[in-house]
Amino acid sequence: MTRVLVLHSVSLLRSALAALLTKEGAFDVSACGWGTAARLSQTLRPDVCVVDLDCPGATALLEGDTEGAVSTGTTDITGTTGPTGPILTPRMALLVLASAGRPGALRRAFEARALGYVDKNGSTHRLVRAIRKVAEGERFIDESLAFGFLEAARMPLTQRELSVLSRAAEGESIAEIARGLHLSNGTVRNYMASATRKVGARNRIDAIRISQGAGWV
Structure with a gap:
């Protein structure tokens, strides 16, 4: 059996x-x-x-x-x-x-x-x-x-963009994400903007919502 x-x-x-x-x-x-x-x-x-x-x-x-x-x-x-x-x-x-x-x-x-x-x-x-x-x-x-x-x-996001979005979804600030990933604040903002654009979102919150709904994050 x-x-x-x-x-x-x-x-x-x-x-x-x-x-x-x-x-x-x-x-x-x-x-x-x-x-x-x-x-x-x-x-x-x-x-x-x-x-x-x-x-x-x-x-x-x-x-x-x-x-x-x-x-x-x-x-x-x-x-x-x-x-x-x-x-x-x-x-x-x-x-x-x-x-x-x-x-x-x-x-x-x-x-x-x-x-x-x-x-x-x-x-x-x-x-x-x-x-x-x-x-x-x-x-x-x-x-x-x-x-x-x-x-x-056809997953649109890079691994780094996913990492940034995942941390943002957990409530981390730009500075906290930057420290956690050993990046500059400006680089984190660039990744966030890129991810937001790729998923067709209006802003960071919308990008998180769309990505979570699709199961990417």
Whole structure:
């Protein structure tokens, strides 16, 4: 039987998803939040890890150290740890629940070598099929996410612009961003202006809003 670990920060949602998968797919399903994820992943050794890309904490998981991950989509993100060690263990296939309107999140999942991509607005049948596919080492991508992937490939911002916007989104001032990134205040302002122009925003706040909505930040 395929062992599935559902990770989500909201208890009610992860419990509902686990119950649904147990009923529809006859999987051996466990569900938890980020606090106990490392312990469970090490103990249960699930075949598939299901993560909602819009869930708080998913970004940190996907931005872990993917060095050593293999081309099949299984991961060894040893840089992303919980209280007791790595969350994503070797040979665990990563499947993400995604939205086409957040290409940045799709891009991060791809860079983390996720093997399955399921539209959150899709059917339970699609999710069950996707889990079975990725458990066998096969890639699964919902057709409805194709446009999101195209947008992800055309990501308009440079890594430095993303860094500046991300820090601004956390409430840092120009001076604080400059100190943190070892740049001059003028250079930070230039990056901010460039990012604002590229995403078609009116100002810094609008640029942050647009970038967060797309999942870039």
